[in-house]
Each structure stands twice: as C-alpha cells, then as structure tokens.
Amino acid sequence: MPDGLAIDVRGMTKRFGDRVAVDHVDLQVRTGEICGFLGPNGSGKTTFIRMLCGLLRADAGSGTCLGYDVITQSEAIKRQVGYMTQRFSFYEDLSIHENLDFVARMYSMANRREAVRDTLERLGLSERRNQLAGELSGGWKQRLALAACMIHDPKLLLLDEPTAGVDPKARREFWEEIHQLAGQGLTFLITTHYMDEAERCHRLAFIASGKLLTFGTVSDVVRQSHLTTWSVSGPDLHTLAEHLRGRPGIQQAVSFGSMLHVSGDNAAALEQAIAPFRNEQYDWRQVEPGLEDVFIHLMGTSRDGAPA
Amino acid sequence: MRTHQPFSLARCWAMVVKEFVQMRRDRVTFGMMIGIPMIQLILFGFAINSDPKHLPAAVVLADHGSLGRTVLYGIQNSGYFNLVRLVKTESEGHDVLARGEAQFVINIPEDFSRDLLRGDRPSVLLEADATDPAATSNAIGSLRTVLTSALQHDLKGPLSFLAATNEPIDLRIHALYNPEAITQYNIVPGLMGVVLTMTMVMITGLAITRERERGTMENLLSMPTRPLEVLIGKIIPYIFVGYVQVALILAAAYFLFDVPMVGNLGLLLVVALVFIAANLAMGITFSTVAKNQLQAMQMSFFFFLPSLLLSGFMFPFRGMPEWAQALGEVFPLTHFLRIVRGILLKGNGLNDVALQLWQIALFTAVALTIGVKRYRQTLD
Ligand SMILES: Nc1ncnc2c1ncn2[C@@H]1O[C@H](COP(=O)(O)OP(=O)(O)OP(=O)(O)O)[C@@H](O)[C@H]1O
Ligand SMILES: [Mg+2]
Numbered sequence: 001m002p003d004g005l006a007i008d009v010r011g012m013t014k015r016f017g018d019r020v021a022v023d024h025v026d027l028q029v030r031t032g033e034i035c036g037f038l039g040p041n042g043s044g045k046t047t048f049i050r051m052l053c054g055l056l057r058a059d060a061g062s063g064t065c066l067g068y069d070v071i072t073q074s075e076a077i078k079r080q081v082g083y084m085t086q087r088f089s090f091y092e093d094l095s096i097h098e099n100l101d102f103v104a105r106m107y108s109m110a111n112r113r114e115a116v117r118d119t120l121e122r123l124g125l126s127e128r129r130n131q132l133a134g135e136l137s138g139g140w141k142q143r144l145a146l147a148a149c150m151i152h153d154p155k156l157l158l159l160d161e162p163t164a165g166v167d168p169k170a171r172r173e174f175w176e177e178i179h180q181l182a183g184q185g186l187t188f189l190i191t192t193h194y195m196d197e198a199e200r201c202h203r204l205a206f207i208a209s210g211k212l213l214t215f216g217t218v219s220d221v222v223r224q225s226h227l228t229t230w231s232v233s234g235p236d237l238h239t240l241a242e243h244l245r246g247r248p249g250i251q252q253a254v255s256f257g258s259m260l261h262v263s264g265d266n267a268a269a270l271e272q273a274i275a276p277f278r279n280e281q282y283d284w285r286q287v288e289p290g291l292e293d294v295f296i297h298l299m300g301t302s303r304d305g306a307p308a
Numbered sequence: 309m310r311t312h313q314p315f316s317l318a319r320c321w322a323m324v325v326k327e328f329v330q331m332r333r334d335r336v337t338f339g340m341m342i343g344i345p346m347i348q349l350i351l352f353g354f355a356i357n358s359d360p361k362h363l364p365a366a367v368v369l370a371d372h373g374s375l376g377r378t379v380l381y382g383i384q385n386s387g388y389f390n391l392v393r394l395v396k397t398e399s400e401g402h403d404v405l406a407r408g409e410a411q412f413v414i415n416i417p418e419d420f421s422r423d424l425l426r427g428d429r430p431s432v433l434l435e436a437d438a439t440d441p442a443a444t445s446n447a448i449g450s451l452r453t454v455l456t457s458a459l460q461h462d463l464k465g466p467l468s469f470l471a472a473t474n475e476p477i478d479l480r481i482h483a484l485y486n487p488e489a490i491t492q493y494n495i496v497p498g499l500m501g502v503v504l505t506m507t508m509v510m511i512t513g514l515a516i517t518r519e520r521e522r523g524t525m526e527n528l529l530s531m532p533t534r535p536l537e538v539l540i541g542k543i544i545p546y547i548f549v550g551y552v553q554v555a556l557i558l559a560a561a562y563f564l565f566d567v568p569m570v571g572n573l574g575l576l577l578v579v580a581l582v583f584i585a586a587n588l589a590m591g592i593t594f595s596t597v598a599k600n601q602l603q604a605m606q607m608s609f610f611f612f613l614p615s616l617l618l619s620g621f622m623f624p625f626r627g628m629p630e631w632a633q634a635l636g637e638v639f640p641l642t643h644f645l646r647i648v649r650g651i652l653l654k655g656n657g658l659n660d661v662a663l664q665l666w667q668i669a670l671f672t673a674v675a676l677t678i679g680v681k682r683y684r685q686t687l688d
Pocket of ligand 1: 039040041048
C-alpha cells in the first residue's frame with residue numbers, strides 16, 4: 001500500500017436531498033491502526049463507512065481504500081474489506097452455520113469448510129451451529145456478525161458499532177482480539193458510543209453534523225479541545241450542578257459517581273465562575289479532562305455551530 | 309491482483325443454496341406454490357366446466373330408412389348430446405327449444421337414407437340454443453366428425469365411394485359461434501401457463517424487495533457480488549418449484565381430466581423451462597424496480613391480469629380487437645398457451661412451436677437485461 005495508508009480519502013461528501021449527511025470529510029488511517037470513529041446519533045458515521053465500501057455513491061470526494069480508488073474500484077475494495085453493519089443484516093431464517101457458509105462461498109474461499117468450522121469454534125457456537133440466526137440473543141447476533149465479516153481474512157475492517165449490546169466480558173475479549181489482529185497488520189475503523197472503547201483506539205476521529213471536528217490520539221484530542229476540567233466532591237452535588245450550569249465560562253457540569261466534573265474551554269473564565277462555590281463544603285480539584293468531557297464539549301460546540 | 313470475474317459460478321451457486329434453504333424454511337410460501345395450482349385446477353377444471361356434455365337434444369326424424377337411425381345412434385354415443393325427445397315437426401322442435409327443454413333440435417329430413425345412398429348429399433339441420441355459446445360450441449364443433457364416423461360402418465363395400473367423398477351429408481347449423489371458441493381440453497393445459505405466470509412472477513417479485521426490507525441487502529451488497537449472479541441465483545431455485553407445478557398439472561390433466569397427450573412430453577418440459585424462466589425474469593425485474601414488497605405484489609398483479617385476459621385463456625384470441633391481439637402477443641403466456649395446446653392436443657413438434665418459443669426466449673432476455681440494468685449495487 002502506498003504510504004502505509006489503508007484509508008486515505010479527502011472531501012468525502014454525501015447528500016440525501018437537501019440534507020448533507022457527510023460534509024467534506026478527510027480521513028487518513030495507517031495500516032495496522034485502530035481508528036475509533038465517534039460522533040452523536042445521526043452525525044454521518046454509518047453513511048461515511050458505506051461510502052468507503054461502495055454501498056453509497058459519494059457526491060464528492062476522492063481517495064483510496066487499501067490502495068484502490070474509492071470511487072471507481074469498489075469491487076476490488078469489497079473483496080478485501082470486512083464490513084459489519086450496524087443493524088444485524090445476516091439471514092435470520094438461515095442457521096448460524098448456513099450464514100457463515102454463505103459468506104465463505106460468496107468470497108469464493110478455497111478452504112471454506114475449515115474456515116467456517118474454525119470460526120464456529122472460536123465463537124464457541126459449534127454446538128449451536130444449526131440454530132437459526134434469528135433465534136440468537138442480541139449480543140450473540142453481534143458476535144456472529146463480527147465473526148462472519150472476518151471470515152475471509154479481510155485487510156481492513158469497517159465495524160459499525162460492533163459491541164452494541166455485547167456484555168463486558170465479550171467486549172473485553174473483542175478488544176483484545178482487535179489489538180492482536182492490528183498487531184498482525186489489519187486496519188480497523190470502528191464506530192462506538194462507549195468511551196472506554198474509544199480510549200483503546202490508536203486514533204480517534206470525531207464527527208458531528210457530517211463534519212470531522214477532530215482527529216488524533218486520545219491525548220491529542222484532549223489537548224486540542226483546550227478544555228479545563230475541575231472535579232468537585234461534597235454534599236448535594238445535584239443542586240450545585242443546577243447553580244453552576246448556565247453561568248458564563250461553564251460549559252458543562254456532569255456527574256461522575258460521587259463527583260461532579262465542571263468544564264469550560266476558557267480556564268480563567270471557568271475559575272472565575274466556580275469561585276463563589278469554592279468553600280469548605282466542597283473539595284475542588286483540577287483534573288485532566290476525560291474523553292467524555294471532551295466529546296460532550298465537542299457535541300455542544302457543533303450544535304451551536306450547526307445551521308439546523 | 310486477480311482480475312475481477314464478470315460472472316462467478318461459485319457465487320451464483322452460493323445464492324442458489326441460500327435461496328433453497330430459505331424456501332424450505334418458508335413453509336407458507338412453499339405451501340402457496342403448491343396450493344395455488346391445486347385451487348385453480350379445482351376451480352377451472354371442475355367448477356367452471358366449459359366443455360359441457362350430455363346436452364339435451366330433441367330430434368325430428370322424418371326419414372324412414374335405417375341410416376337416419378344410425379346417425380342418431382352416433383350422435384347419442386358422442387357424449388355431447390343426450391337425445392331426450394322425439395318430436396314430430398320442426399315447429400314442435402322450436403317450442404321445445406324455447407322452453408329450454410332441449411338445447412338442440414336435430415332435423416333428419418324425409419328420404420335421408422335414400423338421398424344418402426344416391427350420393428345426393430342430404431342435409432341435416434342442427435338448430436342450437438345459442439344463448440350460452442360457450443356451452444354449445446363444443447357440441448356443435450363435434451357434430452361433423454360424429455356424423456361421418458357414425459356412417460363409416462354402413463358406407464362400406466359398393467358404397468365406399470360415398471365415404472370417400474368429403475362429406476356425404478350436408479350439415480347445416482343455425483346459430484354459429486366464434487370460430488376459435490374454447491375448444492375441448494383447452495382449459496387444463498392452459499391452466500399450466502396461468503398458474504406459472506401467477507406464482508412465478510409473484511415469488512421472484514418479492515425476492516429483492518424482501519432483502520431490502522429485511523436489511524440483508526446491505527450485507528449482500530457489501531460482498532463482491534455481481535447483479536447477474538444474484539438474479540440468476542434467485543431464479544434457479546424457483547425453476548424447480550415451477551417444474552413441481554408443471555408435474556402437478558400434467559398429472560391432473562391426465563388422470564382427472566383425461567386430457568389427451570398427443571405430443572412429446574419431453575418437448576413440453578423443455579419448453580416449460582423457457583416459459584418459467586421468462587416469468588421468473590419478469591418477476592425479478594419487478595423486484596429491482598419496486599420499492600417494497602407491496603409494490604412488487606402490485607406489479608405482479610398488473611402483469612398477471614392482462615396476461616390472463618389477452619393471452620387467449622379467458623377469451624378466444626381471434627375474437628379480440630386487433631390492438632388487444634397485438635398487445636397479447638407481447639405476453640409469454642400467449643405463446644405458451646399455443647405451444648401447450650399444440651403439443652398436447654395437436655402433437656406439435658419442435659418445428660411447429662419454434663416461432664412461439666423464440667418469442668418467449670426474447671421476452672426473457674429483454675426482461676433479464678432490464679433487471680440487470682435496474683439492479684442497484686448501492687443503497688441509494
Ligand atoms: N438512506 C437515507 N436517506 C435519507 N437520509 C439518510 C439516509 N441514511 C442516513 N440518512 C441521514 O443521514 C444522517 C446521518 O446518518 P447516519 O446513519 O450516517 O448517522 P450515524 O452517525 O451512523 O448515527 P448513529 O450513531 O445513530 O448510528 C442522518 O441525518 C440520517 O437521517
Ligand atoms: Mg450509524
């Protein structure tokens with residue numbers, strides 16, 4: 001692959017009628033990298049991923065995916081990409097085994113039987129291989145879909161909320177496997193709404209209202225946000241939060257267990273705003289902003305900037 | 309890098325396997341595919357009998373010779389006529405007709421036997437109550453043959469010259485009907501085409517829209533498939549279903565309805581393949597155009613209706629106005645009906661049906677081409 005970039009696209013744009021779902025998004029993802037793709041509901045994540053694998057025609061934009069032209073060579077891209085759809089899209093009236101077998105046939109795999117068997121074993125579904133996919137629980141459906149989109153040894157995986165509804169243990173196993181595969185040179189673009197998962201990514205892209213707002217490592221993203229965060233503990237934080245919200249300089253006051261995180265992008269203004277509440281009742285401490293603080297902040301700014 | 313194959317048999321086969329499994333699981337649809345031909349067979353085959361027999365007939369027998377009686381025996385034995393009364397005069401016969409006590413009056417004139425033996429071609433007059441032409445037309449149509457064969461035994465030896473002349477009797481019929489009236493055994497073979505049109509178009513009409521509605525299309529499209537692989541892969545399993553229907557109807561035609569099978573059944577099965585493919589291709593094309601399953605069903609229906617009405621199944625083809633005939637020529641059913649009747653009833657061979665077959669094949673090719681063109685490889 002040229003320049004070691006698995007995904008290298010510029011100006012990707014998609015309109016549905018008057019509505020711009022994805023607005024001139026540039027994205028570069030290095031081979032072997034896990035890129036987290038974050039953004040609020042309806043921000044255009046799914047739409048962007050669909051354009052990458054040729055499921056939607058881009059209205060503008062150019063670039064390559066695994067070295068193939070993203071506009072003209074989607075056939076070639078499809079053969080080496082594993083795309084896991086957000087909504088379960090395997091056949092509910094086929095059994096687990098039949099679904100996997102269908103996918104393996106579609107990719108004309110030489111060692112089809114072994115591949116299907118191995119996948120079943122890795123999933124721990126060998127015994128339930130003849131169960132209809134539609135009868136699986138939500139989390140198991142996710143796991144089946146994930147296994148199915150990896151069956152043909154793709155080089156790039158586009159996973160649209162792969163862990164939605166998956167239990168914590170399975171999620172941990174999933175992320176361990178992802179890191180192991182990335183170590184072997186696979187590239188991942190993963191959308192998620194979980195902040196703990198976002199922190200496990202090599203790089204993060206944050207998109208809101210179709211626009212890419214920030215891109216970089218976790219610490220890059222935190223730094224670029226210019227956010228200052230204070231953590232406060234004490235009695236009746238709920239009332240305190242009510243008092244704090246809406247004061248100039250304070251952009252958010254969010255509860256984290258027994259603490260309240262108060263953030264703003266102007267450190268001086270923030271300090272001034274909280275000054276009246278810094279008494280012996282409360283324990284104030286300046287902390288490193290968490291990803292969630294940053295994202296909620298980004299969501300807030302994008303909403304302010306958004307036309308509709 | 310592998311060059312991309314334009315058509316992969318393996319991927320097409322993957323579709324076929326998948327569709328077969330889904331079809332097997334979808335008991336309701338599968339049951340419908342078998343149930344529809346059965347219901348139609350029962351409705352059209354038994355309930356709507358367009359080939360009624362044993363129609364009551366009155367006779368005016370003025371002849372004193374023996375041949376007049378021979379003729380009457382022949383008429384009675386044909387099965388179409390049931391000679392219920394002997395009346396004295398023609399006007400008495402008319403009364404019987406008017407009252408509906410008989411549907412026909414057969415007049416055998418005075419000196420019928422004598423004139424026949426002299427070679428004077430005596431006339432026999434058949435008067436028919438034509439209020440329901442469909443009911444009587446078959447009986448009328450059969451009468452000429454019935455008369456000739458009835459006399460075969462008697463016109464032997466020195467009289468054989470009479471049998472050799474085209475028509476020893478001058479048959480006159482009052483109340484004529486449409487020249488290509490629904491003929492004997494028309495319905496059941498035709499039903500094969502009707503059932504196939506209805507079910508095949510409908511079932512594949514749902515094929516692509518169902519994938520869209522269930523969301524599985526997104527997955528299918530994300531795999532390296534080509535339109536033709538998907539479309540053909542979805543068609544093939546239903547060819548099998550089509551043959552089950554053909555077998556069912558042929559068996560019913562043979563065992564229940566005694567439809568003669570003069571021609572080559574093997575040829576019929578080959579022709580059926582082309583016809584089944586034509587309907588499946590039409591359905592799959594609807595499926596690529598329709599937005600959802602409901603639309604696909606509606607399109608299938610709007611295809612089925614004119615097929616049924618204009619193909620010559622419901623109404624005699626030649627009896628339709630010219631524009632309707634021209635339109636009818638487009639539908640595969642029109643050609644298939646001619647072929648089935650040709651093979652089963654007339655014993656047609658490949659040469660006789662080639663022209664019709666070619667037109668069905670052309671239809672298939674056009675439909676499939678539109679389908680491939682309309683098949684969207686993207687979700688927008
Ligand atoms: N087929 C479509 N037709 C019209 N509008 C669409 C279509 N698909 C998506 N949109 C719109 O495009 C925008 C982006 O949708 P998209 O599904 O990409 O969001 P998302 O980031 O994946 O959201 P979520 O986190 O809820 O999955 C939304 O406003 C949505 O309504
Ligand atoms: Mg989405």
